[in-house]
Amino acid sequence: MDKRVNQKAWLLVLPVLVLVAFSAVIPLMTVVNYSVQDSFGNNQFFWVGLEWFKETLASERIRDALGRQFMFTLIILAIEVPLGILVALNMPKKGFWASVCLVLMALPLLIPWNVVGTIWQIFGRVDIGLLGYTLDALGFDYNYTQDALDAWITIIVMDVWHWTSLVALLAYAGLQSIPEAYYQAAKIDQASRWKVFRFIELPKMSGVLTIAILLRFMDSFKIYTEPFVVTGGGPGNSTTLLSIDLVKMALGQFDLGPAAAFSIIYFLIILLVSWVFFTVMTNLDKEEGPK
Amino acid sequence: MTNVDARADSGTSTGTRTRTAARSGFRINSKAVVMTLYLAFLLIPIYWLVNMSLKTNNEILSTFSLWPRNLTFQNYMTIFTDPSWYWGYINSIIYVTMNTVISIVVALPAAYAFSRYTFLGDKHLFFWLLTNRMAPPAVFALPFFQLYSSVGLFDTHIAVALAHTLFNVPLAVWILEGFMRGVPKEIDETAYIDGYSFGRFFVKIFMPLVASGIGVTAFFCFMFSWVELLLSRTLTSVDAKPIAATMTRTVSASGLDWGVLAAAGVLTIIPGALVIYFVRNYIAKGFALGRV
Known part of the structure; x- marks a missing residue:
């Protein structure tokens, strides 16, 4: 749609600007302010320049957390995106069962994140949880509070449980927009199921899948509450993801300077990766779109 | 998945035909299986939470059962x-x-x-x-x-x-x-x-x-x-x-x-x-x- 140039439109955007300035810009400036200063308490600050940034980038602890964070995000994307597409392809297209599936699938998305953590904390326990008890009874040596691998499996399965529906619902919305005529044409051409998926369904879903992957990337990179409730970052530091580490540092130890520098680097990484994702995917879209 | 569907397509002649010819009874079944498994995966942890909320702490810790033996609403009353x-x-x-x-x-x-x-x-x-x-x-x-x-x-x-x-x-x-x-x-x-x-x-x-x-x-x-x-x-x-x-x-x-x-x-x-x-x-x- 062609849009008219109208600078008065700024007036319509003004309320959002004022609100976001209050709730985002001021706090962000506070963070920037702390990141270049040191304090001996009593509100006395002095300038340290980029010292905290250097320290943060060199810190073994933060690098480890960053590595774990990337691993977590890649694993859950690798599971949730294909699984979400598979589920979307198998959902009923309309009628009563479509509504039932939609409502049940959306359910995990609306459970408060700490309750999601609580559900899996209970579910995985060897003494009182169905999953832990069953695995134990089957002879697996499963204990997420002791074993790092078990803890990882638990939080990954939890995230898949929690968020696959989002990918599935987005993919489903993309599938719904494909006209029936496309399928009929494919049938006349005797296209295989794979070809229908590859050349009709996947291109039609690419837009919503971009949104899905972007949202899942951003949100999994910010994840805090769920793994915190289930494992508390343990055993040891094995499931301490970036946010957990940051909160430990900022609110637990009150190391304002390093925590602030850490915050800014953290935010920049999300921005950078999201921007790369977005650019690459929109470019792919353009190449595949008009031929 | 692709294989199953390809086989499903070749087996359409026996399936019960619904709205369109492409959807045979067999295919709908394979879809239903995937959906049932997925929904079960989503709902079982929630079921377990509901199950536990209807038990006394004593029962939760002492016995392991798939449904509450002594149904109690005491936990909800507390809240x-x-x-x-x-x-x-x-x-x-x-x-x-x-x-x-x-x-x-x-x-x-x-x-x-x-x-x-x-x-x-x-x-x-x-x-x-x-x-x-x-x-x-x-x-x-x-x-x-x-x-x-x-x-x-x-x-x-x-x-x-x-x-x-x-x-x-x-x-x-x-x-x-x-x-x-x-x-x-x-x-x-x-x-x-x-x-x-x-x-x-x-x-x-x-x-x-x-x-x-x-x-x-x-x-x-x-x-x-x-x-x-x-x-x-x-x-x-x-x-x-x-x-x-x-x-x-x-x-x-x-x-x-x-x-x-x-x-x-x-x-x-x-x-x-x-x-x-x-x-x-x-x-x-x-x-x-x-x-x-």
Whole structure:
């Protein structure tokens, strides 16, 4: 749609600007302010320049957390995106069962994140949880509070449980927009199921899948509450993801300077990766779109 | 999966034919199997939570059973009779509602501006708004705490509502913009020719046209505000403490009251389930943010 140039439109955007300035810009400036200063308490600050940034980038602890964070995000994307597409392809297209599936699938998305953590904390326990008890009874040596691998499996399965529906619902919305005529044409051409998926369904879903992957990337990179409730970052530091580490540092130890520098680097990484994702995917879209 | 479907296609002759020839009985079965497995995966952990909420602590810890042997509603009674529990729910609902209203009221005109006009810096502004959706709450927890303490809003509902606008306002603008682009511009022009002022046009004509978009946006604002814990816990202590924070503190304090914890968890699922039920027809489109 062609849009008219109208600078008065700024007036319509003004309320959002004022609100976001209050709730985002001021706090962000506070963070920037702390990141270049040191304090001996009593509100006395002095300038340290980029010292905290250097320290943060060199810190073994933060690098480890960053590595774990990337691993977590890649694993859950690798599971949730294909699984979400598979589920979307198998959902009923309309009628009563479509509504039932939609409502049940959306359910995990609306459970408060700490309750999601609580559900899996209970579910995985060897003494009182169905999953832990069953695995134990089957002879697996499963204990997420002791074993790092078990803890990882638990939080990954939890995230898949929690968020696959989002990918599935987005993919489903993309599938719904494909006209029936496309399928009929494919049938006349005797296209295989794979070809229908590859050349009709996947291109039609690419837009919503971009949104899905972007949202899942951003949100999994910010994840805090769920793994915190289930494992508390343990055993040891094995499931301490970036946010957990940051909160430990900022609110637990009150190391304002390093925590602030850490915050800014953290935010920049999300921005950078999201921007790369977005650019690459929109470019792919353009190449595949008009031929 | 592909193999199964290919075989299903070749076996259509025996299947019961439904609406279209492509869907045979066999194929529907394989779909039903996938869906049943997936839904079972989603529902079993929730079932276990409900199961535990109906047991006594004694039963939870001593025996292992798939359903409660001594059915008890004592855990729920504890929550409904103890003000520190049920006020948690009331607090959460108050700030979630405030946040939803604030987010939509400020996002409506902005989304209209983005969907209709080009103006200086509009693309940068839009991207900048979205970056706030990307910001990790952990980054903002401490500065929010200091900001709201210094203006005297600490431990009030409005503080949490405002803090949650950080990620809800960009999202609301994003969704509403998608829906508004679908409304033809000719409608605006016709209304102006008919002598409507901008305000009257917006409220009387335009808002009803994007009503489903507003509904979907409200759903998302509700959802993200309802599920968030880190900021709402950091910004409250007693008066506005959300249910989620009440739950975590109970865990750390006693560590053993699994039954009450499970019951509180079940009760937090209910508002979400109700909201989903009301917007079920818009969910698919809403999750695509109006962009399909």
